[in-house]
Amino acid sequence: MRIVICGVGALGSTTALFCRNLDATLRLVDFDRVESKNLQAQWFVKQSVGKNKAQALRLQLQNFYGVKAEAMGVRLSEDNTRELLDGCDLALDCFDNIASRQLLSTAARDLELPLVHGALSGDGTFGLVRWDERFSADAEDVEGQATCEGGEHLPIIGAMGATLARAVQDHVRAGDRHDYMVSLSGVTRTS
Amino acid sequence: MAVLNITYNGLSADYDMDIDYAASDADIRRIAVEVVRSGGVRGLHIANLADNAFRNYVIDHMDSPTGERRIYLRPKVPFGAEV
Amino acid sequence: MTDKREVCFLISRAGAVLWADASGSPSALPDSRTRWDAIWRLRDELGEIAHSHPNGPAAFSTEDETTMQALDSALGRRLQFSVVAPSKMVRRADAGSELVEPEPWWAELMRVASGMTHDKEK
Numbered sequence: 001m002r003i004v005i006c007g008v009g010a011l012g013s014t015t016a017l018f019c020r021n022l023d024a025t026l027r028l029v030d031f032d033r034v035e036s037k038n039l040q041a042q043w044f045v046k047q048s049v050g051k052n053k054a055q056a057l058r059l060q061l062q063n064f065y066g067v068k069a070e071a072m073g074v075r076l077s078e079d080n081t082r083e084l085l086d087g088c089d090l091a092l093d094c095f096d097n098i099a100s101r102q103l104l105s106t107a108a109r110d111l112e113l114p115l116v117h118g119a120l121s122g123d124g125t126f127g128l129v130r131w132d133e134r135f136s137a138d139a140e141d142v143e144g145q146a147t148c149e150g151g152e153h154l155p156i157i158g159a160m161g162a163t164l165a166r167a168v169q170d171h172v173r174a175g176d177r178h179d180y181m182v183s184l185s186g187v188t189r190t191s
Numbered sequence: 192m193a194v195l196n197i198t199y200n201g202l203s204a205d206y207d208m209d210i211d212y213a214a215s216d217a218d219i220r221r222i223a224v225e226v227v228r229s230g231g232v233r234g235l236h237i238a239n240l241a242d243n244a245f246r247n248y249v250i251d252h253m254d255s256p257t258g259e260r261r262i263y264l265r266p267k268v269p270f271g272a273e274v
Numbered sequence: 275m276t277d278k279r280e281v282c283f284l285i286s287r288a289g290a291v292l293w294a295d296a297s298g299s300p301s302a303l304p305d306s307r308t309r310w311d312a313i314w315r316l317r318d319e320l321g322e323i324a325h326s327h328p329n330g331p332a333a334f335s336t337e338d339e340t341t342m343q344a345l346d347s348a349l350g351r352r353l354q355f356s357v358v359a360p361s362k363m364v365r366r367a368d369a370g371s372e373l374v375e376p377e378p379w380w381a382e383l384m385r386v387a388s389g390m391t392h393d394k395e396k
Contacts, residue, residue, distance in 0.1 A: 126221055134229045136239055179229050181222050186212030188222050191229030198314065201350030247344035251307055266344035268310045271280055271302035271337050272327040 001172065002027055004088040006076060006104055008053050010153075011118050011127075012094030013043035014161030016057055019168055020067045028054040029084055031075035040151030076100055081107040090171060092164065093117040093132075105132055114171065118164040124153035127160040129167050129180040134191065156184055163187050193260035197223050197232055199244070204232045208262075220245040223264050278328035278389040283380060284312060285354075287321035291380050296387065300328045302337075313345070322354035324380075326388040332359035334371055342366065358384045 001024040005012050008030040016026055030053040034044045048056035052073035061067040072084055076095075081103060085091060091108050093115060095101050101117065108115035115132040163180050170176040179191040195206045206226050214222065223245055230236035251263040278300035284293040293312045297303045303325055313320065323345070325338075334342070334357060342355050355366040356374065363381050364371040374381075385391060 126218070128225065130225070130229075134238065179225060181218070181225050183214070183218045183221070185214055185218055186210065188208060188210050188214070188218070190222055190225035191231045198348050199350075200347065201317075203314070244347065247340045248348075249305060265307075265310055265314075266348040267305050267341055268313065268345065269303055269305040269337055269341055270282060270325040270335075271297075271299070271304075272329065272331065272335055273301045273337065 002088045003090045005092045007094035008057050010041045010157045013057055014157055015164045017043050018162050018165030020065050026069040028057050029072045030054045041154050091115040116167055124156050127182040129164050131177040193262055196263045198265045202235050204235050206232045216250045219250050280326050281384055281387045282325045285322040286319045292316050324356040326358045326384050328388045328390050330359045332362035332364050360390050
C-alpha cells in the first residue's frame with residue numbers, strides 16, 4: 001500500500017511521524033523549504049534547515065527509524081497531480097490553503113482515490129478530520145497556516161496528527177472512514 | 192458517553208457521542224456542525240451546513256434519572272428592548 | 275404606577291394565545307428553556323411569537339433579530355414575529371418591520387399584562 005501525504009508542514013510532518021509504523025510506503029509531497037522558525041511546530045530537526053521539506057522528512061524517517069519513504073519536492077498543480085497520486089491507495093490532505101485542497105479533492109475524485117482531509121482552525125482551538133465525501137471547500141474552510149508560527153499550538157498539532165494517523169490506520173485495517181473533531185479538551189468522532 | 196440532541200430545520204434528533212471529556216459549549220457547537228454535515232444524525236443530513244449554523248444556539252446539560260448524560264443544543268429564545 | 279415587564283405570547287395560526295410568560299424586567303425577556311419547550315411543543319400550531327417593549331421602541335432589537343434567526347433555523351420555517359410597544363405594534367417584514375394596523379385583539383391584552391396601560395397615550 002502507498003499513502004501520499006500532501007503538505008508536510010506542521011500537520012503533515014506530525015502525521016507522517018505517527019504513520020511511520022503502518023504497513024505502507026509513505027509518499028511525501030511539499031515544495032517548501034525548512035526554515036528555522038518551522039522547528040518550533042513542525043517535525044523537523046536543526047540539520048534539516050534549508051532542505052526541501054519532503055526530502056528532509058524522508059531523511060529523518062530513514063535515519064531515525066529506518067523507514068523508507070518517497071519524497072516529491074514539488075508544488076501540486078493541475079499538470080502534476082495525476083503523476084503525484086499515481087500508484088497511491090490513499091491520500092492525505094495536510095495543505096493549509098483552499099486552492100490546493102480543492103485541486104487535490106478534484107483529482108482524487110477523478111481517480112476514485114480515498115482522500116482524508118486534516119485542517120486546523122486559524123486560532124488553534126480545534127481541528128477537523130474529514131473524509132472527502134463529506135468535504136466541501138469554501139471561504140469558511142479552516143486554515144492551518146496561522147497555527148504553525150510560534151509553536152504555542154504544538155499540543156493541538158500533535159493531537160490532530162495523532163487523530164489523522166488514527167483515521168488512516170482504521171482505514172488501512174478495515175476500510176473505515178471516520179471523521180473527528182479535535183479540540184484541546186479531547187477528540188470526538190463525528191461520523 | 193453522552194447523548195447530544197440537536198434541534199434544527201424542524202427536526203430534533205439524538206447523536207450518541209463517545210466522549211469522555213468535558214466538552215466546552217464551543218466544542219459542542221462544532222461537533223454538532225460536523226455531525227449534521229456527515230449525516231451522523233438520522234434524518235438531519237445537511238452536507239453544506241455553515242460553520243456558524245449554531246452560533247445563536249445554547250446548550251442545556253441534563254442528566255436523566257438513570258444517569259445518562261444528555262446535552263441539548265437548541266436555539267436561544269431571549270427577547271427584549273435592550274441592545 | 276404599575277410595574278412594567280416584558281411579556282411573551284405564543285400565538286396560533288388562528289390568532290389564539292397558546293402560551294405566555296413574563297419577565298421581571300421592562301427591557302429584557304431572558305433566555306428560558308421553559309419558553310423553548312413551549313415553542314417546540316406547540317410548533318405545529320404556532321403562527322406568531324409576540325413580545326412587548328413596555329418603554330419602547332416599536333422596533334426589533336439586536337437580541338430579537340438573532341433570536342428570530344435562531345428560531346427560524348431550528349423550526350425550519352419563518353415564523354411571524356411582532357413587538358408591541360406603548361402606542362404601536364410592528365411585525366417582521368422582508369425588509370425590516372412594518373406597522374400593524376389594525377392591531378390583533380391580543381395586543382391590548384399584552385399592553386395590560388406589560389403594565390403599559392397608563393402610558394398608552396405616549
